[in-house]
Amino acid sequence: MIAHATTASGFLLVLAIVFPAAGILLALTLGGRHAERITLALLPVGTAVAIAIACEVWRAGDALVYLLGGWQPPLGVMLRADGLSAVMLVTTSLVICAAGLFGRAGFRTPENLHEARAPLAFWTLLLGVWAALNAVFLGHDLFNLYVGLELLTFGAVPLVALSGRPETLTAALRYLLFALLGSVLYLLGTALLYGAHGTLDIALLAARVRPEPVAWVAAALMTAGLLAKTALFPLHLWLPPAHAGAPAAASAVLSALVVKGSFFLIVRLWFDAMPGLMPQAAAQLLGTLGAAAILFGSVLALRQARLKLLIAYSTVAQIGYLFFLFPLAMGPDLGHSWQAAAWTGGWIQLVSHAFAKAAMFLAAGLIAEAVGHDRIAELAGIGRALPISALAFGLGGLSLMGVPPSGGFVAKWLLLTAAVEAGQWWWALVMLAGGLLAGGYVFRVLGQLWGDANGSLALRARVSRRREALALALALCALSLGFLPLQPNALLQIGRPHAAELVVR
Amino acid sequence: MNTAALFGLLGAALVGLGLFGLVVHPNPLRKILAFNLLGGGVFLVFGAVARRGAAAGMGGDPVPQALVITGLVVAFSATALAVSLLLRLFQETGRTTLRDEDGGKP
Numbered sequence: 001m002i003a004h005a006t007t008a009s010g011f012l013l014v015l016a017i018v019f020p021a022a023g024i025l026l027a028l029t030l031g032g033r034h035a036e037r038i039t040l041a042l043l044p045v046g047t048a049v050a051i052a053i054a055c056e057v058w059r060a061g062d063a064l065v066y067l068l069g070g071w072q073p074p075l076g077v078m079l080r081a082d083g084l085s086a087v088m089l090v091t092t093s094l095v096i097c098a099a100g101l102f103g104r105a106g107f108r109t110p111e112n113l114h115e116a117r118a119p120l121a122f123w124t125l126l127l128g129v130w131a132a133l134n135a136v137f138l139g140h141d142l143f144n145l146y147v148g149l150e151l152l153t154f155g156a157v158p159l160v161a162l163s164g165r166p167e168t169l170t171a172a173l174r175y176l177l178f179a180l181l182g183s184v185l186y187l188l189g190t191a192l193l194y195g196a197h198g199t200l201d202i203a204l205l206a207a208r209v210r211p212e213p214v215a216w217v218a219a220a221l222m223t224a225g226l227l228a229k230t231a232l233f234p235l236h237l238w239l240p241p242a243h244a245g246a247p248a249a250a251s252a253v254l255s256a257l258v259v260k261g262s263f264f265l266i267v268r269l270w271f272d273a274m275p276g277l278m279p280q281a282a283a284q285l286l287g288t289l290g291a292a293a294i295l296f297g298s299v300l301a302l303r304q305a306r307l308k309l310l311i312a313y314s315t316v317a318q319i320g321y322l323f324f325l326f327p328l329a330m331g332p333d334l335g336h337s338w339q340a341a342a343w344t345g346g347w348i349q350l351v352s353h354a355f356a357k358a359a360m361f362l363a364a365g366l367i368a369e370a371v372g373h374d375r376i377a378e379l380a381g382i383g384r385a386l387p388i389s390a391l392a393f394g395l396g397g398l399s400l401m402g403v404p405p406s407g408g409f410v411a412k413w414l415l416l417t418a419a420v421e422a423g424q425w426w427w428a429l430v431m432l433a434g435g436l437l438a439g440g441y442v443f444r445v446l447g448q449l450w451g452d453a454n455g456s457l458a459l460r461a462r463v464s465r466r467r468e469a470l471a472l473a474l475a476l477c478a479l480s481l482g483f484l485p486l487q488p489n490a491l492l493q494i495g496r497p498h499a500a501e502l503v504v505r
Numbered sequence: 506m507n508t509a510a511l512f513g514l515l516g517a518a519l520v521g522l523g524l525f526g527l528v529v530h531p532n533p534l535r536k537i538l539a540f541n542l543l544g545g546g547v548f549l550v551f552g553a554v555a556r557r558g559a560a561a562g563m564g565g566d567p568v569p570q571a572l573v574i575t576g577l578v579v580a581f582s583a584t585a586l587a588v589s590l591l592l593r594l595f596q597e598t599g600r601t602t603l604r605d606e607d608g609g610k611p
Contacts, residue, residue, distance in 0.1 A: 143572050143575070146579075147575065147579065150579045150582075150583070153583075154582060154583070154586060157586065157590075158586075161590065161593075164593075164597070165597075166594065166597045166598045169590060169593055169594040169597060170594060170603055170604075172590055173533055173587065173590045173591060173594060173603065174603055176583070176586065176587050176590065177527075177533065177536050177537075177540075177587070180540045180583055180587065181527055181540070181543075183579075183583070184523075184540065184543050184544055184547055184580075187544075187547050187576060188520065188547045188550065190572075191547060191550045191551045191554055191569070191572075192550075194551075194554055194558075194568070194569060194572070195550075195553075195554035195557065195558065195569075198558060198566075
C-alpha cells in the first residue's frame with residue numbers, strides 16, 4: 001500500500017475549491033447586488049491560488065497532495081494536483097476571470113432593485129462552475145469526481161437558460177437530459193469498479209485493476225457517459241443550441257471549459273485509473289469518433305447562417321482533436337517518442353481551444369450586441385466599426401485553423417507528427433482536412449466582417465473598448481501558446497507515475 | 506441464487522428498463538421518470554455490491570451505502586432541476602416537448 005502524506009502547500013488545493021464555493025454561499029446569503037461584488041473580489045484571489053498551485057507543482061516537480069481529515073485512501077478522500085491539474089486550474093481561472101469581467105455589463109443589478117433574477121443566477125452559477133471544475137481537476141476518487149461532475153452540470157445547465165427565452169429552455173432541458181444519462185452511466189461504472197476492487201481511489205485502482213470483463217464493462221459505461229457530457233460526435237446534438245443560445249459570457253465558459261471537464265475525467269480514467277488497459281480497438285474507435293466530429297462539425301459550421309451557431313459547431317469539431325490522444329498517446333508498448341508528443345499536443349489543443357473559443361464567443365457577443373443580430377450574411381463591414389472584436393475573432397480563428405504562430409498550430413503540429421511517426425497517417429489526413437475546413441468557416445466570417453458594407457452601417461448599441469479588450473486578451477493568450485517549443489512539455493508529465501515511460505525528448 | 510445476486514439482477518433489469526425509456530420516449534417527462542428508474546437500478550446494484558462486500562458478521566459494507574445516499578441527493582436535485590425547467594417551458598410555450606420549431610431564431 002502506498003502511504004500518502006499531505007504536502008506542505010497542500011492546503012492550496014482546498015482553497016481552490018473552498019473560495020468559489022464559499023462565494024456562492026455568501027452571495028446567496030447577502031443576495032442581490034452583493035453577488036457581483038463577491039464574485040469580482042474572488043476572481044483575482046482564485047486566480048492567485050491557481051497560479052500558486054502551478055508554481056508549487058513546477059517547483060516541487062511532483063504532485064501536491066491533501067488528505068481530507070488526515071485519513072489515508074481508501075478510507076479517506078485525497079485531493080491531488082499533478083501537472084495536468086495545474087495547467088487546467090490556471091486555464092480555468094483565466095477564462096472565468098475574462099467571462100466575469102465581460103459579464104459585468106450584461107448582468108448588473110438595476111439601481112432601483114435590490115435583487116434581479118438573471119444577475120444573481122449568473123454570478124452564483126459562474127462561481128459554481130468554477131468550484132465544480134476545480135473539484136474535477138483535483139479529485140482523486142472516482143466517486144468524488146462524480147459529485148464534481150454533477151455540480152458542473154447543475155451549474156452549466158441553468159447558464160444556458162439565463163435569458164429565459166423558450167428556445168434556450170428547450171436547449172437547457174435537452175442538455176440536462178443528455179447529461180443525466182451520462183452521469184447515471186458513469187455512476188453505474190463506479191458501482192461495478194467498487195464491487196470488483198473495493199476502492200475508488202485512482203492510485204489504488206491502478207494497482208488493482210486487471211484486464212478482465214468487469215473492468216471493460218465499467219470503463220465502457222463510464223466512458224459512454226462522459227462522452228455524452230463532452231458532446232463527442234454522435235452525442236453532440238445538445239451542444240450547438242445550448243452554447244449558441246446562452247449569453248456570450250456564459251457561452252464562453254461552457255464551450256471553453258465545461259465540456260473539457262468531462263474530457264479530463266475520460267483521460268483520468270484511462271490514463272491514470274486504468275493505465276494500459278484500453279484495447280487497441282477502443283482507442284481506434286475513440287479516434288474515429290473524433291475524426292468524424294472534426295469533419296462533421298466543420299462542415300456544419302460552414303453551413304451555419306448565424307455566427308454563434310457557427311462557433312458552437314466549431315466546438316464540436318475542435319473537441320474531436322482531443323480524442324486523437326487515445327490512439328496516439330497510449331498503446332500496448334509505451335516509450336515511443338510520438339506518444340509524448342501526442343500527449344503534449346492534445347493538452348495544448350485543449351488549452352488553446354479554451355482561450356480561442358472564449359475569445360470568439362465574447363467577440364461574437366459584442367458584435368451581436370452592437371448590431372442586434374448575428375446573421376452572418378448581414379454583418380458586412382462590421383469589422384470597421386468594431387475592429388478590436390473582429391481582430392479577436394480572427395486571432396482565435398487562426399488558432400482553430402492551426403496557423404503559426406498560435407497554440408492551435410503547436411497542438412496540431414505535434415499531433416500531426418505523432419500520427420505520421422506512429423504510422424497512423426489517416427489521423428493526419430483528417431487533421432489537414434479539418435484545418436482547411438476551419439479556414440473556410442473562419443474566413444467566411446472574416447470576409448464579411450472586413451468586407452464592404454452595403455449601405456450605411458447602423459449600430460444599435462455602443463460596446464465598450466474595455467470589453468473588446470477582454471476578448472482580444474483571450475485571443476492573445478491562445479496566440480502566445482504558439483511560442484511554446486515544438487516538443488513534449490515537462491510540466492504535463494509531473495506527478496503521473498504511469499507516464500514515466502513516456503520519453504521526453 | 507443468493508439474495509445479493511437476486512438484487513443485482515433486479516438492479517440490472519431496472520437499468521435496462523430505464524435506459525430503454527430514456528432512449529425511446531420523446532416526451533421529456535417520461536425521460537425524467539425513466540432516468541429515475543435507471544438511477545434506482547444503479548442504487549440497487551450498489552446495495553448488492555455492499556452486501557457482497559460485507560465483512561464477516563456485518564450486514565453490509567458501509568461505503569457503498571454512503572455512496573448511495575450521496576447519489577440519491579444528486580439524483581433528487583437533478584430531477585428537481587429537470588422538472589422545474591420543464592414547468593418553465595410549459596408556462597412559456599404551453600408545450601412539454603423538445604420540438605425545435607423555431608429553428609434557433611434569436
